[in-house]
Amino acid sequence: MVSAHKDHVLVGIPVLNETTDLRRNKSVWRTWNQLSRFQRSLIYMIFAVLFFMILYFIPNNTDSLIINYVETTQKGGLKKSGSDEVPGQVLEEPSLKGGFDPVQVNTSRLFFGPTTQQQKAVVEAFKHAWQGYKEFAWGHDNLKPISKNYYDWFGLGLTIIDSLDTMYIMGLQREYEEARTWVDKHLQFTHDRDVNLFEVTIRVLGSLLSIYHLTGDRMYLQKATNLGDRLLPCFETPSGVPYSDVNLHTMQAHPPRWSPDSSTAEVSTIQLEFRDLSRCTGDPKYEDAAAKVSVIIHGLKKTDGLVPIFINPQSGEFRSYSTITLGARGDSYYEYLLKQWLQTGKTIDYLRDDYVAAIKGIEKHLAKKTVPNGLVFLGEILAGGKDFKPKMDHLTCYLPGTLALGVHAGLPSKHLKLADDLMNTCYQTYAQQPTFLAPEITYFNMQGENSNDLYVKTNDAHNLLRPEFIESLWYMYQLTGNTTYQEWGWKIFEAFETYTKVKNGYTSIGNVKSVTNLKRRDMMETFFLGETLKYLYLLFSDDRKLIDLDKFVMNSEAHPLPIYSS
Ligand SMILES: *[C@@H]1O[C@H](CO)[C@@H](O)[C@H](O)[C@H]1NC(C)=O
Ligand SMILES: *[C@@H]1O[C@H](CO)[C@@H](O)[C@H](O)[C@H]1NC(C)=O
Numbered sequence: 001m002v003s004a005h006k007d008h009v010l011v012g013i014p015v016l017n018e019t020t021d022l023r024r025n026k027s028v029w030r031t032w033n034q035l036s037r038f039q040r041s042l043i044y045m046i047f048a049v050l051f052f053m054i055l056y057f058i059p060n061n062t063d064s065l066i067i068n069y070v071e072t073t074q075k076g077g078l079k080k081s082g083s084d085e086v087p088g089q090v091l092e093e094p095s096l097k098g099g100f101d102p103v104q105v106n107t108s109r110l111f112f113g114p115t116t117q118q119q120k121a122v123v124e125a126f127k128h129a130w131q132g133y134k135e136f137a138w139g140h141d142n143l144k145p146i147s148k149n150y151y152d153w154f155g156l157g158l159t160i161i162d163s164l165d166t167m168y169i170m171g172l173q174r175e176y177e178e179a180r181t182w183v184d185k186h187l188q189f190t191h192d193r194d195v196n197l198f199e200v201t202i203r204v205l206g207s208l209l210s211i212y213h214l215t216g217d218r219m220y221l222q223k224a225t226n227l228g229d230r231l232l233p234c235f236e237t238p239s240g241v242p243y244s245d246v247n248l249h250t251m252q253a254h255p256p257r258w259s260p261d262s263s264t265a266e267v268s269t270i271q272l273e274f275r276d277l278s279r280c281t282g283d284p285k286y287e288d289a290a291a292k293v294s295v296i297i298h299g300l301k302k303t304d305g306l307v308p309i310f311i312n313p314q315s316g317e318f319r320s321y322s323t324i325t326l327g328a329r330g331d332s333y334y335e336y337l338l339k340q341w342l343q344t345g346k347t348i349d350y351l352r353d354d355y356v357a358a359i360k361g362i363e364k365h366l367a368k369k370t371v372p373n374g375l376v377f378l379g380e381i382l383a384g385g386k387d388f389k390p391k392m393d394h395l396t397c398y399l400p401g402t403l404a405l406g407v408h409a410g411l412p413s414k415h416l417k418l419a420d421d422l423m424n425t426c427y428q429t430y431a432q433q434p435t436f437l438a439p440e441i442t443y444f445n446m447q448g449e450n451s452n453d454l455y456v457k458t459n460d461a462h463n464l465l466r467p468e469f470i471e472s473l474w475y476m477y478q479l480t481g482n483t484t485y486q487e488w489g490w491k492i493f494e495a496f497e498t499y500t501k502v503k504n505g506y507t508s509i510g511n512v513k514s515v516t517n518l519k520r521r522d523m524m525e526t527f528f529l530g531e532t533l534k535y536l537y538l539l540f541s542d543d544r545k546l547i548d549l550d551k552f553v554m555n556s557e558a559h560p561l562p563i564y565s566s
Contacts, residue, residue: 239316
């Protein structure tokens, strides 16, 4: 039946059309032949003039593309200028319960592309990274730029997703549109595969919500809601402290294979995203689940505000005797105390109080000085307080930026002294290496047995293109206006260009201690595009408030989310 019907259409309609067209063509041709030579020349002239006018106006049109593009986003839904295709219009509305009240951010003034030479260089770096990814790893998580291959960690096209708002902020319209189309057509959360709750929340959920707020394009909210629903089973534990892993297809959650415990920083660095999802959808279940974790941790016994790095989802208690650190597995617990307080319009007092107590604890227990030159660093406490290890992860270099943000929000101004000291130390971890790139982990000299303040073990000498120090440079620059931070950022950017750039992208290196033995690792992390290059671009902007810290809070993966009034 169906094919018979089709035949009818195929035979019937085209024939009719053809006849009409032929008839029209014939009569035009006859009219043309009846014109005088003068009339015909006149028509040729008119076409020629029209042609040159079009040529003249095309460049102006191109200039106005970006403006047009940004203005349309104001009305909700990013529309592609200068093309017939209008993505986003034919999408179904997300099935959202309750009131929908998007925070529309006025970005029309801001994202026109680079205005300084340094920003231009950063955009070129981004394009270089993107080109390699597009050619050899499109749709996969990571580019392996040397082997021209890809790596899949969760199989979610992570590089594309992590880069969306970076491209939007850099004014890279064409690249942004390619990425948007991929998200719309190909991003699915139905792989039968375990993912890490924290990583997927900060990279994927955070990015989708951020670009949703910047553009008003509801396709992103629809995807974010779908993902949020698949992550929620993690919270179905006896205590409410989530499991670390979940299969997005079966929606089964479980602890990591190597331990019954979750990482403290992981379970406490998902609240900004889950809260924002609830605010966008009008459904409180996401915020409720994640905020409960913060309340639980608030109620646990701490060491002067400092927390052990493991917590048990069954009991809801810390694993006593686990390490206390501002590095891996501890770091962003402290970050999200402050940022949650800011996100909710400074209305949840315990978050601020726990943050201020923690900074006091850091000053008391973790901040030490090197011999001979008195560099301030943050060490680690092992085995429930028995041992102090003079070791600092590069991850810790996020803290000065967070401290400055807190002072900006009215917290004790002496925090800025610690921020200044740590900025200087983190800078030294770069400046003292022959590559001018920091290692993953630095050890500090407290005994004065030799003249070096810091040293690096062979196994810790890698650089993964991480953003944390650049992030702090941007906060410090935005909040103080001191251009020294731009100069430092530029030197580090140049080092990335010199030692990590390869033909098809940028690569992690295994050894920052030698310019002739870099041990390139053939891996481009998604945070290089999502965070490192974004923070560099923001750092080099003439407009210090390109992302205004009174309006946005950056999640742990550099995705800006709006600040609410409560
Ligand atoms: C957005 O900002 C621009 C430039 O500052 C301003 O002209 C425009 O009126 C603003 N739009 C809205 C909706 O607030
Ligand atoms: C800017 O920051 C640098 C590095 O911390 C510092 O040495 C310098 O004194 C600061 N300049 C001003 C004007 O505060």
